[in-house]
Amino acid sequence: STMPKDFKHLPSHTCPVHYDLHLCLDFIEFTYSGCVQISIEINEDTDELVLNSVDLDVLSASFNNIPTQSITYGNKSEQTVRLKFPCKLMGTCTSLSQKGTGCLCLNYRGQLSDRLRGFYRSVQRCRGAATSETPCALTMLCPTEARRLLPCWDEPQLKATFQVAVEIPSTCPRLTALSNMPEEERRDLPSQSCSQSEPMPARELVRFAKTPQMSTYLLAIVIGRFDCIETVCQDGVALRVFSPIGRQSDGRFALEVARRSLQFYSELFGIPYPLPKLDLVAVPELAVGAMENWGLITYREAMLLVDENSSKFSMETVALVVGHEVAHQWFGNLVTMQWWTQLWLNEGFASWVEYLCIDHCYPEFDVWTRFIRNDFSKALELDCLDNSHPIEIDEIDEMFDAISYSKGAAVIRMLHAWLGEPAFRRGLQQYLRRHSYGNASTADLWLALSEASGQPVQQVMHDWIRRKGFPVISASLEPLPPPDSSQEASTRLQLRLRQSRFRSGQGPAVATASVGVQTELEKLDETEQLDGTAVSGERQAKMARISQNPVPDGNKFVSQHRSCSDLWRVPLLVQLSNEPEPRRLLLESAELAYPLPPSLSQLTDGHWLKLNWQCVGVFRVDYSDQMLDALVSALKRGKLGRRDRFNLQSDLFALVAYGKLVTIRVLEIVKAYRSEQYFTVWSDLLANLSSVQVLAEQLGLTAAWHAFLSYLCWPAFQRLGWDFKPGESHDAGLLRGLLLTYLGQAGHAEVVAEALARFDRHASGQCRLEPDIRAGVYATAARHGGAAAFDRLLALLDSPARGNGFISSEEELRILRALGILRILIRSSESWSCQSAPEFASRTPHR
Ligand SMILES: [Zn+2]
The missing domain is CATH 2.60.40.1730 (tricorn interacting facor f3 domain)
Structure with a gap:
């Protein structure tokens, strides 16, 4: 809009x-x-x-x-x-x-x-x-x-x-x-x-x-004409889900999510749901994913309905979108922003609280890790660009973007973690009670939260809301100066933190990355005995060109941009390896020295220290070599939580783009992720690696790159196996599909052979594929199955319509994506003539 x-x-x-x-x-x-x-x-x-x-x-x-x-x-x-x-x-x-x-x-x-x-x-x-x-x-x-x-x-x-x-x-x-x-x-x-x-x-x-x-x-x-299922909630609210005729049961999951969400929010906000009924309607066409109309939420069908072909990923999406719109029934509808310039508060808050709600209702979904992947990473990626904008601005034409939604949500998550749940909840309830059936501004929310917590919320949030960008915090350890002028050297340490604005790197950073890829992949060729390719003349020429660019001095980037207006009040949660709870501190100036307890006098004996506990802070961390080594060692020993593992690799890849780190170091560390078991960590890691892939392809290192991918993904996939196991985690199903996709892309022989066999059985109707691996199998079949796979994919696309059935939009998208891979292959090889191509070209996804 x-x-x-x-x-x-x-x-x-x-x-x-x-x-x-x-x-x-x-x-x-x-x-x-x-x-x-x-x-x-x-x-x-x-x-x-x-x-x-x-x-x-x-x-x-x-x-x-x-x-x-x-x-x-x-x-x-x-x-x-x-x-x-x-x-x-x-x-x-x-x-x-x-x-x-x-x-x-x-x-x-x-x-x-x-x-x-x-x-x-x-x-x-x-x-x-x-x-x-x-x-x-x-x-x-x-x-x-x-x-x-x-x-x-x-x-x-x-x-x-x-x-x-x-x-x-x-x-x-x-x-x-x-x-x-x-x-x-x-x-x-x-x-x-x-x-x-x-x-x-x-x-x-x-x-x-x-x-x-x-x-x-x-x-x-x-x-219109709808089927409907309904329930009555504990507090007497009539809850209904409307779906197209014949798809009544596809609304069952959303009905349950909505029932749990209503109860969760009534308690969180301390106010019962304000209307006598709530309807959720799957409508045939909607300009947005869903719209929070008071008491009558409209959804695109794919955002509300779940059927037997739906993957776990799309169930999570439905849960989050339902949780988001139900939150608006209070935050947005009962209390509304004063004017459109404060839309970010509406959307940022709902985009954060939907995760709080679904994490409570469906803990097995582990949606907070997905939040970091979706919102935190997206916000930071956009916000480090020079043409970013502050969350709250007086121009209204830029309001409906990822900065309002995702950075707004990430900043609220940081505030929530810093103030702590009880104080945040008290302030939130006060704010909603005070402004029910009326309008309020961001200042009203900060006021209520600061009354409840005793913290300077207004001052801290001002930096985050009214200024574009975010900081990078460099962290190092140094000896704690002795308390008096005594000459005795201290045995204690202090943590030195420096902040400056994080900006995306320019050309030199890319050159650094290239050099790293070259070295790392060639090293891998030797050490892992993988089928490396001979260095072609063209590749050598490219390498020579890239090597001529000097590797930038990282510190230059920091000092160059330091100025007063680039300072934030940064709420920090710092985890020490020998303490169960993170320490809370506020970095209010350019630099801070924080004395560490005597128990952490050095980083030997497996001690480590991590800033940005659980990745709740909106900033990047640039650790000293010593601190990074200790963290990587902790990572290898399985000491870091999954959001911290996510955070570590995410920061490292960002620092490569920033020009502070060489890719070779990151690729070396990435090997420690072979034992990773969480879908979201994998998903972000593999996405980050795609930037390296582009370089590898340009350098003619595709084969070595595929070998690296196989090396990384195969052990985790082997652990999971091909088939769903009773009692396995929600996450396992998601991860299986993801790893399969990448192994197929890498041309892993065993995976390709099995995927083609399973695709055969699926397409001929002998044995249906589980929804979670379908996208990966389709894509692998498209890459490696030749002309036969193309025809069979097209047939899968059309068969439900011929049988008077319906193809779900998720299934349609899976097939179209796989066909898209094929079309790219066709274009690049040009040796392939395909008679069905015009029909394919005219196909577009619903939305
Ligand atoms: Zn919204």
């Missing part, structure tokens, strides 16, 4: 109190007529009212039964309708001291567009009947599209109550009609109720209960 750049506030002399909205839908012409009665307060006498309105045809308007003199529309960017009256309006009001209240009544017409915003139309297909399509109508009003549904004061801080009624065709079976609140009344109407000219088909009226005070962008209507 994008905001108009020159977005202006409406005149502040009027304020809506209640909207009574009546819509009459025509599913043949895809139009609707609306009648809205708005109770408003007038603070300043005027003869003119200005509302937001886009693409609506206002037929008539009156205020307290006085008709307008004129109705004019603002220009495209204003998105307003201006109602001019023949007299000042205050005199017509029942006066309440300085304010006047009255009723504005508008009759208008609108189109059900096909553009996925405002009130729009879509088409539902029913499983088992490929030709049966029914139209449906639904809303997407975020951020500023409510003005396409009705003329209104379309600003988040102008909250009002709403009562919605819709007139829809009376069909058999009946259409489902949903809005934010439960249905209050449903009855058949005499025909010709909203059109005088022609007799209309039979119609019915559905009226919904009045909402509490809420923002316009959260209003929602969904009309």
Whole structure:
């Protein structure tokens, strides 16, 4: 979504109190007529009212039964309708001291567009009947599209109550009609109720209960044909999941996630769910993954429904997206940001708390490690670029990006860890209680959190929210100076920390990386007895060119950019190898010396020290050689937790890009990850290695690179084996699929042979592949299975449709990705002619 750049506030002399909205839908012409009665307060006498309105045809308007003199529309960017009256309006009001209240009544017409915003139309297909399509109508009003549904004061801080009624065709079976609140009344109407000219088909009226005070962008209507499953939660909230006809049971998982989430958030926020019901609807088309409309959350089908072909990864995604949108029912909907510039708070908070919730409800998913991979890494990757932007900015056109969502979430996670759970929870509850049914700013949240914790939250967060970038902290150990002027050398150590802004490296860093790859891979060729390739003349020339570039002095990067404005107040959690709990400290200046306890007087005897415990801090760490050696040794001995293992390799690869470390050192350390067992650590490590892969390919070292990948991944895959084992962890299933993909890519002979055999049995219908390994097997078959694999993949893509079945979007994407690999191979070899190619080219994924 994008905001108009020159977005202006409406005149502040009027304020809506209640909207009574009546819509009459025509599913043949895809139009609707609306009648809205708005109770408003007038603070300043005027003869003119200005509302937001886009693409609506206002037929008539009156205020307290006085008709307008004129109705004019603002220009495209204003998105307003201006109602001019023949007299000042205050005199017509029942006066309440300085304010006047009255009723504005508008009759208008609108189109059900096909553009996925405002009130729009879509088409539902029913499983088992490929030709049966029914139209449906639904809303997407975020951020500023409510003005396409009705003329209104379309600003988040102008909250009002709403009562919605819709007139829809009376069909058999009946259409489902949903809005934010439960249905209050449903009855058949005499025909010709909203059109005088022609007799209309039979119609019915559905009226919904009045909402509490809420923002316009959260209003929602969904009309269509759905199946439904439901449950009633402990506190009496009616919970339902709506899915396309025939896919009722695919909503079962989401229903359970939503039930657990509602209970979790009621306790976390200390406020019961504010509405009597919550509906989750899988709609055929939505501009975003999901939309948190109050009491009526809409989802793309793939974000809500889970079937027997769904991988564990997509179940995690569904759980997180459900957890995210349910969190908004309080944080965002009950308490709303003051203005769109603070959207990051809404999204950053929900993007963090969804993990807190799903980690609580499904601990086996280990979603926090996934958070580090998805949000922490993504935020840091973007935010080290010079054209990044602060989380909170006054321009609204940049608001809906990964900085708002992911860095916002990562910064809130850091704050939560630093303040501790009890203080954070108390502050959060205070904030939500104080601003319920109203609006609040980031400053209001910091205030509540600092009251609850006694910490300077406002000052600490200011650096993180209002400034772009993040620090790199270099850490080293040195002797602790003696307490007095005595000459005796101390036997104790202190930790020296220095911070500066982390910036992505330029050209020299890439050259450094290249030199490292060359050396490391050649060394590997020798030591591991792998099939290395002869150094070609071209490769030698390339190497010579790269070697001419000097390796940069890492320290130059640090000193060059140091300035006062590049300092953060950094909350730090430092883990010492001999203490169970991390130590909390605040790095408030460019440099800090922290005395270590006598028990840690040296890093021998297996002692080590890790900054950024569990990877909760938003920064990179550059350890001294001595500290890094101790950490790697701890890693090899299995002493580091999985998020710390993740963090270590992630920082090391970032430091290579930064020009502080050579790739050879990182590749050496990476070998210690052969015994790694966690999917997310592997997934990030392999993604990081892909930058080395690109270099290896350019240098003509592909074969050596494939040997390195096999060396790294094979032991872990061997441990897991090909088949699902009863009682194995959630993580094992994910990891099997990932390692299989990479081993297939590396051309590991045993893996390729088995994958092709299994693909054969799967494609011929003898033995279905487990969903978690399907992507890896398809990709391997595409790489190594030749023309036969291509035809069989295409057949898999089309067979469900021929059998009147449905292919899930996840399965479709798996096949298309594999076909994509094939197409790349075809292009590069050009020796392959394929008759099915045009058909393939016309195929696009749903979204
Ligand atoms: Zn959100």
